Each structure stands twice: as structure tokens, then as C-alpha cells.
Amino acid sequence: MFKKLGLYAAAIVLLSWIIIPQAQAEASNTFVTMSVGSKGPQVVDLQQRLRMLGYLSSEADGNYGEGTKDAVQRFQKGAAIAQTGVVGQTTMHALKKVTVSRTDLSMLARIVYSEARxxxxxxxxxxxxxxxxxxxxxxxxxxxxxxxxxxxxxxxxxxxxxxxxxxxxxxxxxxxxxxxxxxxxxxxxxxxxxxxxxxxxxxxxxxxxxxxxxxxx
Missing domain, CATH: 1.10.10.2520 (Cell wall hydrolase SleB, domain 1)
Structure with missing residues (x-):
């Protein structure tokens, strides 16, 4: 269910996952299509997933700018999705298939550290x-x-x-x-x-x- 995609995550990327506030990192359960100009926790979640795969190197700041659009288009190309730069349910579903959320990542890291440090x-x-x-x-x-x-x-x-x-x-x-x-x-x-x-x-x-x-x- 998980595919080997993207570039190897650098240490600074890891630290950003650790320090992003929980309230900011958790996206709403109600899906909203995202494009340039979108803001908020769903954009943070999107950006974090793109960073995990190596498509985005800038900070996950919750602001959907041109850099995020470019990263989305490159992901869409790799996933054989129309390269619109707009994140609808098809793109987000594909992205979620190959990444985990910050909450899930934190739980995985805790089980790793507690069982195998x-x-x-x-x-x-x-x-x-x-x-x-x-x-x-x-x-x-x-x-x-x-x-x-x-x-x-x-x-x-x-x-x-x-x-x-x-x-x-x-x-x-x-x-x-x-x-x-x-x-x-x-x-x-x-x-x-x-x-x-x-x-x-x-x-x-x-x-x-x-x-x-x-x-x-």
C-alpha cells in the first residue's frame, strides 16, 4: 500500500515535522479543493506530504503559493494525474496512498524509538x-x-x-x-x-x- 517515491528526507525536514504545532498540522476532516491562494491546516498537511516525498523543499507554512503548485504538478505528473496544480480529491487520494499524516508519523516514530532505540x-x-x-x-x-x-x-x-x-x-x-x-x-x-x-x-x-x-x- 505504500510505494517508494521521492527523495531521501534531510534532517531539517525531520525537525520541521517535530516542531510544527499540532493544531496547525491537523487538517479538517472536510475536504476542500486547494489551489494557489488557499491557506490553512489542509495546506500544511498537503505541504508536509509533498516534503516527505521530496517534491517540496520550502517550509510547510500553510500558504499555497507557486512553489507548492509546482510541487503538486510534479507529483501529479509522476502519478499520471492531469497536471493542473489544483489539489482535488483524486490528487489528495493519490498522495495519501504514498504518505502518512503527521499524527501517524509521530506514532510510528514513537513505536520505533520505544522498541528499537x-x-x-x-x-x-x-x-x-x-x-x-x-x-x-x-x-x-x-x-x-x-x-x-x-x-x-x-x-x-x-x-x-x-x-x-x-x-x-x-x-x-x-x-x-x-x-x-x-x-x-x-x-x-x-x-x-x-x-x-x-x-x-x-x-x-x-x-x-x-x-x-x-x-x-
Missing amino acids: GEQYDGQVAIAAVVLNRVASNDFPDTIEEVIFAPGAFHTIDSGTYWLEPDAEAFRAAIDAAKGIDPTNGGLYFNGVSAKQNDWFKSRTVTATIGGHIFVK
Whole structure:
């Protein structure tokens, strides 16, 4: 469900995701067509998604100017959508298929940081990839939030370490996973290499061993 698109996100992009106020970052649930001159939280959400994919390098300031229009047209070209520079429901739907919202990104970064801080980088990406693989699977809930907060899904929820503030590397790992990078090769579960594996876990197919974690499906 997530495709590998766009350029690699720079550190300054990551920091902008962290510091943008929540009220500003959350767009209204009512869709409004956007074009040059549009302003507000939906434009911020649009710009953040374009920045994630590398189409926009300027700040996500909520003002739809010529730079945002150019970024939209380049995305539309890549997505085989009419290059109008106007963001209607078709363009936004296509954009949402290959990106995640700031809220979802924050949740992914928190689960990465709480489950894999100190792990090698691809091991951190792998944790976020497991979450996204579950979202894509018919055997799990359909949203990042529901997957992360499903009862017993992640021990760091119960321990409270999930709420630790993630660092820039955790955000970068979450973004890479959202772009479609999956070091787990489709993994749906993981456990520590040194942990005692129960019979159920042993019965699953191992997809990868990365750092201190074994991934299975």
C-alpha cells in the first residue's frame, strides 16, 4: 500500500515535522479543493506530504503559493494525474496512498524509538515496517493507530515507554518505512534474538534477523 517515491528526507525536514504545532498540522476532516491562494491546516498537511516525498523543499507554512503548485504538478505528473496544480480529491487520494499524516508519523516514530532505540538504523526502520505491514494485512486493523494500540500488540504501550519523545533518527526511520522500505521482507511480528521464543513464534516463517530482533510472518 505504500510505494517508494521521492527523495531521501534531510534532517531539517525531520525537525520541521517535530516542531510544527499540532493544531496547525491537523487538517479538517472536510475536504476542500486547494489551489494557489488557499491557506490553512489542509495546506500544511498537503505541504508536509509533498516534503516527505521530496517534491517540496520550502517550509510547510500553510500558504499555497507557486512553489507548492509546482510541487503538486510534479507529483501529479509522476502519478499520471492531469497536471493542473489544483489539489482535488483524486490528487489528495493519490498522495495519501504514498504518505502518512503527521499524527501517524509521530506514532510510528514513537513505536520505533520505544522498541528499537539503540538498534542499527535498518533495525529501526524494520519496526515501523512491521506496523505498516499489519495495516496492509487483512488480519490486523486498518489504521496505524489501531495497530499500535491493539491490546497486547506492543509491550512498550503497557510499560509506558512508548510515550518517550522520539529522536530525529526515529522520525527518519518512520519516514523511510512509510516510503516503502521494508528490511523485514513482509514481517508481521518480532521478538528479541535473546528472548525465549514460544512454540507459536517458532511456528512462523522467519523473514529477517536484524540486530537484536527476529522478524516473522
